[in-house]
Amino acid sequence: MKLYTLLEQQLKKDPKFVSDNGELKKWVVLNKAYSLDEELLALLLDNSELKKHFFINVKGTLVFKQDLFVQFLEQKNYLNNSYTLYKNKVGLTVDGKYLKQRNEVALVWPFKDCILEGGQTREEHKRQEIFFNEILAQDEITQLLEPKVFTNAKRIDMNGEKPLDQFNRNEKGTIIDNLIIRGNNLLALHSIKKEFAGKVKLIYIDPPYNTGNDGFNYNDSFNKSTWLTFMKNRLTVAKELLCKEGSIFVQCDDNEQAYLKILMDEVFGNENYRETIVVKTSTPSGVNAVNVKRGERLFKVKEYILFYSKTPDFRFYPIYIKSNFNFNYRYEVVKTETGYIVNDLRQKFKDDKTFESYALNNYENIYSLEKNNKKAGEKIKIEINKSKNNKEVIEYINSKNQLILIYDGGVFIPLKERIIVEATQNFFGTLISDLWEDEIFQTNQNEGGVNLPGGKKPEKLIKRILELTTKEDDLVVDYHLGSGTTAAVAHKMKRRYIGIEQLNYHENDSVVRLKKVINGEQTGISKSVNWKGGGSFVYLELKKYNQTFIEQIEDAKDTEALLKIWEHMKTKSFLNYNVDIKKHDEYLNEFKSLTLSAQKQHLCELLDKNQLYVNLTSLMDEDFNIDAVDIKTTKQFYNLEK
Incomplete structure (x- = not known):
């Protein structure tokens, strides 16, 4: 049942909300809503569906959504559900508040408070959406x-x-x-x-x-x-x-x-x-x-x-992402039984390509020497100062139980942390940035x-x-x-x-x-x-239903094909509630005089857009003729087989 119909039926249970000709006294209901009338609230709470829509549970206490109720009642009497008659109101609020009530900047546009089904199935086709x-x-x-x-x-x-x-x-x-x-x-x-x-x-x-x-x-x-x-x-x-x-x-x-x-x-x-x-x-x-x-x-x-x-x-x-090699990684550090041997690759290789190739292929022993250690802890700074002008490598264990190599007033930074391997080939890497x-x-x-x-x-x-x-x-x-x-x-x-x-x-x-x-x-x-x-x-x-007819309409090459689709629509599709099939057939000559594009648009508008696909609640509905295999698959997906 439509929410407004349900609301109207519930409110008419109270005689003071009903006029002599049986119409709902909307202005009386609105006044009661503004004054938070207990009898009105009790009437709404008596219906579980109305309670769900117009109240919110805050730590066990139900709070009346007064603004939502008033806005719904004011508009629903006069307007349909489409954007066309409501477009001047749409987008004037953000998160239920009018713009002047908000302190922050907000992005607003027409139809922001709408749902767009977006049913396009062909890239080249234009759509008129609800x-x-x-x-x-x-x-x-x-x-x-x-x-x-x-x-x-x-x-x-x-x-x-x-x-x-x-x-x-x-x-x-x-x-x-x-x-x-x-x-x-x-x-x-x-x-x-x-x-x-x-x-x-x-x-x-x-x-x-x-x-x-x-x-x-x-x-x-x-x-x-x-x-x-x-x-x-x-x-x-x-x-x-x-x-x-x-x-x-x-x-x-x-x-x-x-x-x-x-x-x-x-x-x-x-x-x-x-x-x-x-x-x-x-x-x-x-x-x-x-x-x-x-x-x-x-x-x-x-x-x-x-x-x-x-x-x-x-x-x-x-x-790390691939980058140009950093030639600061020039030290080959090899541990022996008697200590460490440090070789400067700049002295060994004069050609940059040979230098880079050797370093990348032997990265386990290649380091750069970082002497800017302002952010280092006090304990390691003491060891760094001891190493100045000292050509021996000092081993230091940090607070994370990691081995750090100190040398000549600096700390060795291993190349292996920056190696990227692609298809068995090694590359130099730098930490990723926001520019790719x-x-x-x-x-x-x-x-x-x-x-x-x-x-x-x-x-x-x-x-x-x-x-x-x-x-x-x-x-x-x-x-x-x-x-x-x-x-x-x-x-x-x-x-x-x-x-x-x-x-x-x-x-x-x-x-x-x-x-x-x-x-x-x-x-x-x-x-x-x-x-x-x-x-x-x-x-x-x-699983498609009316969507199948929309796709057929979009693919139709001429009026004759569209008329055949219309014949199927009359018996198999879900049409909008206000479509008069007999009256539509009386004006077929007028329909034929339209351009092919207008004919397609017209037929699409006759279809109920809420029935484009088959809803789970219709799984066992005989009108949709869903076979046993699809029923089983759907129940399994939603875990309904218990």
């Missing part, structure tokens, strides 16, 4: 975000595809299979929330950048607002998935970076902002040179990665046997992020999976993963790529992590 307002359309949003039924489940390993028998779970009962989920990412995130909330170590996403040619094709009249709402809805539920040691990395360009930073400050908290990483993605050359020569714009050679944690106590794992300008964006076009040169991130980039934030068996999520780079890298690095994607990339699909990973493909990071193949993942789809 914005469900969080106050006016609580029932619709609850239904929209309800967990969905799963279908077409299969396990894929080195032996190929086979029907899913069961999910693997750990001792705590949590699913530990790698998962690839096909379907709307907002609805998929809400579907996995109960199972994985608080269990994800890392979320990495490379969302659409809203550049106008990147696949984010929504109504241009409010494109920026649409993009921000689209991002906010998904980031909000993504935050719930992160464990307290978790973090999220969101990649973008400078088209929306400033807005996204403020949005993520709001969702994750400014105290959890860690870094804005700048990544060099290309070199200043090529066809764009003509734009630079004209003075129109500079070369675009960078992107940004916004890095946030779940809590302020988060710590990453420091890593090395080679991580090179040679990625055909990685994994898929080819998306305009939208695919290189495996080396994802490997670095995983090394910074995760260990083996940690869970990684990417809900803009695309061609599957995140899942492929996580698989090779022995992390668990959940990938969600709603667009169809056909031969460049993530499933195609992961099959090749399992069979031991050797592109990307494979050699550096000694990847030999193996492992498995489970493929699932959100």
Whole structure:
């Protein structure tokens, strides 16, 4: 039952709230609400659903959400649930407070307090979306975000595809299979929330950048607002998935970076902002040179990665990245039975290349001599002073029980701490910074046997992020999976993963790529992590209902095809409650006179957007005709078999 209908029925139980013609005396109810009338509050508390929506439990005491109740009652009588009649109100409050009531700066935009389903399934197709307002359309949003039924489940390993028998779970009962989920990412995130909330170590996403040619094709009249709402809805539920040691990395360009930073400050908290990483993605050359020569714009050679944690106590794992050799590592220190022998490699090698090669291949005995020891403890400073002008190595054990070598007024720093090994070759490393300008964006076009040169991130980039934030068996999520780079890298690095994607990339699909990973493909990071193949993942789809008709409408080539789809819709689809089928058929000639694009838009508007996918509560509903295999899979996923 709709929330307003339920409220109206409950309030009409009190005669003083009902007019002579049976209408609800809204103004009387409002006055009672403002005065916190005990009889009104008791009436609301008598209904469990109304109590859940209009009261909050604070340490055992129920507190009336007066503002929410008044706003709901004032608006619900006159407006529908769409954004169209409510758009002047939307976005004027942040977290339930009007802007003038807030002391901090906030990012506001039209439709901020709405849910955008974002059901685009083809990059090239524009969509007209419904914005469900969080106050006016609580029932619709609850239904929209309800967990969905799963279908077409299969396990894929080195032996190929086979029907899913069961999910693997750990001792705590949590699913530990790698998962690839096909379907709307907002609805998929809400579907996995109960199972994985608080269990994800890392979320990495490379969302659409809203550049106008990147696949984010929504109504241009409010494109920026649409993009921000689209991002906010998904980031909000993504935050719930992160464990307290978790973090999220969101990649973008400078088209929306400033807005996204403020949005993520709001969702994750400014105290959890860690870094804005700048990544060099290309070199200043090529066809764009003509734009630079004209003075129109500079070369675009960078992107940004916004890095946030779940809590302020988060710590990453420091890593070294390849860099030019530091020739201060010039001392070869060898321990003998009688003491230490110190050789200066500058005296041994005059050629830099030979020097570097020798040092990297014998790094266990190579050191630099650090004489700036102002931050050293007092005890070690005494030993350092003793060693000045003394050509003998002194052994010193520090408070962490570590052996420190002191020599000639300084401390030896070992090269071995900075060695990076890739494909059996040693490189010099420096601690990572927030500027990534090395080679991580090179040679990625055909990685994994898929080819998306305009939208695919290189495996080396994802490997670095995983090394910074995760260990083996940690869970990684990417809900803009695309061609599957995140899942492929996580698989090779022995992390668990959940990938969600709603667009169809056909031969460049993530499933195609992961099959090749399992069979031991050797592109990307494979050699550096000694990847030999193996492992498995489970493929699932959100079970479509009205979404199937939308995709058919989008693919239709002419009016005749659309009319055939309409005939199926009349008997098989869920139409909006106010659609008059007979009246619609009477005006078919008018429908035929529209452009093909307008015809498609019109048919899509007739469909109930809350029935795009099958809700879990409809699992046993005969109207949806769900087969036994899908029922079993869905019950297993949600652990309902008990």
